Amino acid sequence: MDSLVKLGATIGEPLSDINSYRRLIERLLYLTTTRPNITFVVNQLSQFLSAPTNRHQAAAHRVLRYIKGSPWCGLFYPSSNTHKLTAYSDSDWAGCIDSRKSITGYCLYIGSSLISWKSKKQTTIERSSCEAEYRALAATVCEVQ
Structure with missing residues (x-):
């Protein structure tokens, strides 16, 4: 979109x-x-x-x-994958124009293979983009643990 x-x-x-x-x-x-x-x-x-x-x-x-x-954009798990864990997080501060709630998203990779991902509207309204990013990071860390 x-x-x-x-x-x-x-x-x-x-x-x-x-x-x-x-x-x-x-x-x-x-x-x-x-x-x-x-x-x-x-x-x-x-x-x-x-x-x-x-x-x-x-x-x-x-x-x-x-x-x-884009039929090639799917999940792919190669057999010669490394075991390095990489995590990315992001938020869309006040992304919902109706409720002004932020959207949290994260992706977890082992090597080049995606193993976990999430996109969810946050339950509270954040007052700054920094607070929204912090909540996204906290959700990512909880998933890693």
Whole structure:
């Protein structure tokens, strides 16, 4: 999803067939088990299951086009992998335009193989980007331990 696109609950026209949007998001959620690169955007799109709009559906179809255009971007576990643990974390401070809550995300690698990842809306509203980054780092450290 384009980083300049912000999805909100009231942006766009309401969909007449909500069930087709729900089925599409359900399938995208299933795909995140092997395509972690779509986890963030699917997390964002799944927040609008009760009242999706045409903008939400267009963004979901854009994810499908991305998946079709990048079949090589999946999980790969080579046999000659090193055993070095690497962790990355990030947050999107006040990323949800409706609640102003931040989004936390992290990835854990052993060698070049992804072994754990998460993208989740934080439960509290942070007052600064530093606090949001700290919470993301704390979630990453908890996963490493």
